Amino acid sequence: MKILVTAKRVTDPNAKIKLKSDKSGIQTDGLEYKPNPFCENAIEEALRLNETHGGEVVVVSIGPSDVQATIRTALAMGAHRGILVTGLDDHQMDSDLVARVFAELYKRERPDLFLLGKQAIDGDSNQVGQLLAEYLEIGQACFASKVEIHGSEAIVTREVDGGLEKIAVGMPAVITADLRLNEPRYASLPGIVKARKKSIDEIDIRSLGIDTHLKVETVAYEEPKTRGGGVTFVGGVDELVGKLKSEAKAI
Amino acid sequence: MxxxxxxxxxxxxxxxxxxxxxxxxxxxxxxxxxxxxxxxxxxxxxxxxxxxxxxxxxxxxxxxxxxxxxxxxxxxxxxxxxxxxxxxxxxxxxxxxxxxxxxxxxxxxxxxxxxxxxxxxxxxxxxxxxxxxxxxxxxxxxxxxxxxxxxxxxxxxxxxxxxxxxxxxxxxxxxxxxxxxxxTRVQQRFISFEQTASERPDLTEAAVVVAGGRGLKDGPNFFKIMEPLADSLNAAIGASRAAVDAGFCPNDLQVGQTGKVVAPQLYVAVAISGAIQHLAGMKNSKTIVAINKDKEAPIFQIADYGLVGDAFKVVPELADAIKRARS
Incomplete structure (x- = not known):
């Protein structure tokens, strides 16, 4: 079984993100980059499926050459090779363009499964997997918390509002990973050493013949409204109930 | 147009x-x-x-x-x-x-x-x-x-x-x-749906949400502490990602960036430290109450009312006091 899996580079999920003083974008000075946590779940699942079913795990990403480091992390976890589409910076992409680039990689690689994180923790759009599946006119199983392969189908449990839904998707298919799909492994030292020798192909976006005009543009940024007032510490339960009743009128 | x-x-x-x-x-x-x-x-x-x-x-x-x-x-x-x-x-x-x-x-x-x-x-x-x-x-x-x-x-x-x-x-x-x-010719079919059983209001619709975190130690304790509080307020129960990941409660109770976004009249956070991913899902609530042992927990920075104390002791008292106040 051949699997393509994404490794998006995002800002450190635990960093406090602030705007530049001119509000043209976020402050990136001193900010660390990490693999998108949901992509890590997707990579882990790809590796587990590979351990059971054999085949190849190919890690794909888009961005400047620095993003090689993000792909290299996935190779150190055990993926076989990488593809990086270069020539686009973060602000030159929207979900639709990313999906069309992945659709092109799909056509070149013809995988059985395309695994992605359900959303990236920077843009929080939650679109790419769904867009990709429709561009390819294939099935999708988004927000996956369990994946099993039965013959030519993927049986996927999805985390949906109100409970857990199980669906079957004929392969090839797109699956997007939710957090509870698995616990991503850490790269081992031998894994890191091996990863240095694994290949990462760089493909220039211009060679793919894709229209790079954006359908969705972020034209301005602002800080969210902060809550006024600050916290009032209460001495005990009775004082709290009193304040909720008379002051906040919440009960 | x-x-x-x-x-x-x-x-x-x-x-x-x-x-x-x-x-x-x-x-x-x-x-x-x-x-x-x-x-x-x-x-x-x-x-x-x-x-x-x-x-x-x-x-x-x-x-x-x-x-x-x-x-x-x-x-x-x-x-x-x-x-x-x-x-x-x-x-x-x-x-x-x-x-x-x-x-x-x-x-x-x-x-x-x-x-x-x-x-x-x-x-x-x-x-x-x-x-x-x-x-x-x-x-x-x-x-x-x-x-x-x-x-x-x-x-x-x-x-x-x-x-x-x-x-x-x-x-x-x-x-x-x-x-x-x-x-459609796309090969995709429904197999089953396992509904989260709950008699409570829907999390995204409820006027009051009480949410528990990892500080509640395990699943039985999570519900033992949170259910009487939810009953006293006719509230929906939510949870932090840490509590869901630790298996205390079903995933669809998760409030936060990757879970549900809620904005009730009253949100009571119990033993939740307040990671930014959690705050993203509840900070537009009208009134926020935080109960936590640790006075430095980030949840207090966005709370309106804070109570520093052990949830296992304070929350049952709170449920009783609310019941009395509402009766």
């Missing part, structure tokens, strides 16, 4: 009330552009839902009632929604930013050659004749203003940021519709 098509969400055989927030969004777009709106609903045996939808001022309610649509599946639903938008000549397609809308709407966008704005919280105004939307990014730490450059614009609407549309006396025209999605 075409109208707005609202995609209704059917959940558990009933109209999901968040749909009415998407209707509100459509009405606001209408105020800006002068356009009317229509509603599309697909499902099986949904005559009464279509009837219910006909009292919100839509020009038409398109109904695709087909046993094939008894269970939602993205490829077929997307084909039919897109067919409806094409037939009506809609310039906007709007739906809920729930797992239904998030799963469905991007596919609709592709079929319409449209760009999509996710989790829109506000219409800011116009720029070069196009609407500008606000949407949260980076777990709500940044608000982006986005413009969609395509002829058709797809939007998922964050329910907590738009009031529900009000029921009217006049009835819209209800029109049966066949969009072709029932005949």
């Amino acid at each position: 075409g109208g707005i098509l609202v995609v209704a969400e059917v959940r558990d055989g009933k109209l999901f009330s968040g749909t009415l927030s998407a209707v509100q969004f459509a009405q606001q777009v209408g105020q800006q552009t002068g356009a009317a709106f229509d509603i599309f609903v697909a499902g099986s045996n949904i005559g009464s839902i279509a009837e219910e939808l006909s009292y919100y001022g839509a020009k038409k309610v398109l109904v695709e009632d087909n046993p094939v649509f008894a269970h939602y599946l993205a490829p077929g639903f997307a084909a039919s929604v897109a067919a409806a938008a094409k037939q009506l000549g809609s310039s906007y397609v709007a739906g809920t930013a729930t797992t239904f809308g998030k799963d469905l709407l991007p596919r609709v966008a592709v079929r319409l050659g449209a760009g999509m704005a996710s989790e829109v919280t506000e219409i800011v105004g116009t720029r070069n004749g196009r609407l500008v939307f606000k949407r949260p990014m980076w777990a709500g730490n940044i608000v982006g203003h986005v413009v969609v450059n395509t002829d058709v614009v797809v939007v998922s609407v964050r329910g907590t940021d738009f009031d529900k549309a009000v029921k009217l006396a006049n009835r819209s025209e209800v029109v049966p519709f066949t969009g072709g999605g029932a005949n």
Whole structure:
């Protein structure tokens, strides 16, 4: 079984993100980059499926050459090779363009499964997997918390509002990973050493013949409204109930 | 300039009330552009839902009632929604930013050659004749203003940021519709649905939410502490990601960036430290109470009222005190 899996580079999920003083974008000075946590779940699942079913795990990403480091992390976890589409910076992409680039990689690689994180923790759009599946006119199983392969189908449990839904998707298919799909492994030292020798192909976006005009543009940024007032510490339960009743009128 | 098509969400055989927030969004777009709106609903045996939808001022309610649509599946639903938008000549397609809308709407966008704005919280105004939307990014730490450059614009609407549309006396025209999605060739089928059993109000709809965190130690303790408190307030129960990851409670109780976004009148956070991902899901609540052993916990920075103490001791007392205060 051949699997393509994404490794998006995002800002450190635990960093406090602030705007530049001119509000043209976020402050990136001193900010660390990490693999998108949901992509890590997707990579882990790809590796587990590979351990059971054999085949190849190919890690794909888009961005400047620095993003090689993000792909290299996935190779150190055990993926076989990488593809990086270069020539686009973060602000030159929207979900639709990313999906069309992945659709092109799909056509070149013809995988059985395309695994992605359900959303990236920077843009929080939650679109790419769904867009990709429709561009390819294939099935999708988004927000996956369990994946099993039965013959030519993927049986996927999805985390949906109100409970857990199980669906079957004929392969090839797109699956997007939710957090509870698995616990991503850490790269081992031998894994890191091996990863240095694994290949990462760089493909220039211009060679793919894709229209790079954006359908969705972020034209301005602002800080969210902060809550006024600050916290009032209460001495005990009775004082709290009193304040909720008379002051906040919440009960 | 075409109208707005609202995609209704059917959940558990009933109209999901968040749909009415998407209707509100459509009405606001209408105020800006002068356009009317229509509603599309697909499902099986949904005559009464279509009837219910006909009292919100839509020009038409398109109904695709087909046993094939008894269970939602993205490829077929997307084909039919897109067919409806094409037939009506809609310039906007709007739906809920729930797992239904998030799963469905991007596919609709592709079929319409449209760009999509996710989790829109506000219409800011116009720029070069196009609407500008606000949407949260980076777990709500940044608000982006986005413009969609395509002829058709797809939007998922964050329910907590738009009031529900009000029921009217006049009835819209209800029109049966066949969009072709029932005949999709994409291989995808429904197997089963395991519903989270709860007699409580829906988490995203409840006026009061009480949420527990990892400090509650394990699953039995989570419910032993949280249920009496929820009972005393007729509240929905939520949880932090840490509590869900640790297996204390089902995943669909998770409040936060990657879970549910809630904005109740009262939010009580119990033994939740307050990671930014959690705050993203509840910081628009009207009144926030935090109970935590650690006075330095970040949750106190956004709380209105803080109580430093051991949840195992304080929360049962609180449930009793609230019961007395409300009786």
